[in-house]
Amino acid sequence: MNASTAPDDAETRGLAQLLTPQGMRLLDSLGPYDPDATLALSQSLRAQGHDPELVAAVLTQSRLRAKAHAKFGDFARHMVFTRDGVEQATRWSVAALHAQRFAQAGIEHVVDLGCGIGADSLALAALDRTVTAVELDPATAAVATVNLTGWPRARVVCADAQSLDLDALESGPAQGVWLDPARRVSGHGRTRRLFDPEAFSPPLSFVTDLADRGLAVGAKLGPGIPHEHVPRAAEAQWISQHGDVVEVALWFNAVRRPDVARAALVLGHDGAPRLPGAADDTLVPGDDAPGAGGGRNGDASRDGAAASSAAELTSATWESPAAEGDLLGAVGQYFYEPDGAVIRAGLVTDLAQRMGARLIHPAIAYLSSDTLVHTPLATAYEVREVLPHTVKTLKKWVREQDVGTLEIKKRGTDVTPEQLRQQLAPRGTQRATLVMTRLEQAGKERRVVLAVNLVH
CATH class of the missing domain: 3.40.50.150 (Vaccinia Virus protein VP39)
Structure with a gap:
């Protein structure tokens, strides 16, 4: 840790009291952290004769342990933290x-x-x-x-x-x-x-x-x-x-x-790490894909179960296929949003090539295909409609589709989703997802909105 991000004086004093046998016993005696009970607990501990600075340090540490549970699970109950830590x-x-x-x-x-x-x-x-x-x-x-x-x-x-x-x-x-x-x-x-x-x-x-x-x-x-x-x-x-x-x-x-x-x-969502070099479950063709169920590992299930596990996409070089030819084309029946790690690694066209998919714009990290491919490396959607990029058209569509909960995604356009949602004023009972983006076909570019449904 850089000294510039070290604990401040107040936190250091609190840690000095906490990291003693008495302090650790008091911390470990507390039940699960409850923010609504903090004031009453503080008053109770002080009434028992505990030093106010120690009480503050113990309650702070209880809060940090609760916050750290998202990263460390049950290990957090037996660890000590700093705020920056x-x-x-x-x-x-x-x-x-x-x-x-x-x-x-x-x-x-x-x-x-x-x-x-x-x-x-x-x-x-x-x-x-x-x-x-x-x-x-x-x-x-x-x-x-x-x-x-x-x-x-x-x-x-x-x-x-x-x-x-x-x-x-x-x-x-x-x-x-x-x-x-x-x-x-x-x-x-x-x-x-x-x-x-x-x-x-x-x-x-x-x-x-x-x-x-x-x-x-x-x-x-x-x-x-x-x-x-x-x-x-x-x-x-x-x-x-x-x-x-x-x-x-x-x-x-x-x-x-x-x-x-x-x-x-x-x-994956279970957080379970996959050892480097373990069996590759990157791609699982959907039921309607040629050779469904085979993929790159023949025992993969067709229902997309592998798509919830971990997966890795690698490249031996820093060069990726160009977004041209078969790797660039029109919007098909399915639309994919690559995982951020794929985008950060610059592996979008590598993923498209692996999936048999294509980019819909050479400079935008969205993919499409005509058959469904399950992969943990991208979120799949089914395309409902390709709409004009105009507020008037979208407002009419939202009203006709009885949309009340509206998710707006964007890439390659300067739209502000929050402002657009206010303009579209969804007040219905249905859910919908709109993707604001650009397409390139035959060297010509146009702005569109994709109405899509998440593939579960």
Whole structure:
């Protein structure tokens, strides 16, 4: 964690009281967090003689544990957090994927530089790795120490990641390094994002320098990093979960797959990670598709069950097929919205080629096909109508279709969905989805609205 995102003085004082036997006993004695009962509970704990600052710290920590449940599940009940740590920590299912990379490569000793509250270190320790977790901020290092208690092969070191001698560690020389560079800086009461990789802490050049030493290196970066900033010696894997693109992980040397330059990994709604290289369930043709039920794995079900699991699309190069010829065409019976990880990885035309689909505009990440293809890598819709891009026409359509709940998607157009929804004034009883976009056919472009139904 960058010192600029370290806990403030009030949070540090609270943690100092919390991270004591008395503080932890009091925290663990509380029931599930209930925001409506916080005031009464605070008054009750103070009446019992507990220090007001400790009471505030305990109640804050109870709230953070409840918030962290979305990332860590039941593990959160036994962890300690900082406010920034909850926001910035790697989700448990994704941290498990990171740890699997090192375990599968046979890397025994991994140094987690800038470990924060210790989420990735915990995942590594759970796979029997020797872990040296390094954190610059003393309060955050103390939190990581608590979270790694019970894992004898994990050790927290309070030190500067960039000045630490990786060959002179108590657990022996580092074999692998994991980094999550700070990409935010705080000041004057607010936090702002950093977009220059050399402004990260540590900078991207520090990551590549470690890789140049031959170490097995993994680094978590923001998914919006421009492709030109990605080192070509790395494998870049964009990861999404529940529809949110959560990161791009860069992998070097022993933890890089030699035949993968970039990848989009989509974790299913159950959050269960799929090991890299596991059976590929990327595509499942629908019942009406030629060869339905075969796909790329013959035992895939036709009802689209595989579409709810994890899937990965990879490319051995940074070049993708051009959006032309068979990969560009008219709107068919089915419409697809690629997952954000596919879009971030620049694999839209690769996906279209794999699916037997086509882009409807060369610069817009929407696909279409004449037969249904189930894939976890894109959300499928059936096209009801292709409508003119005019408010008058759309308002009439909404009224005639008795629409009351209206979802508006857009890509490649400057429409503001909230304003358009007000203009269309849906007051009926039915649900509808409209997609505002552009088409290109025979070199000519036109704006259209697609009325679509989600394929379940």
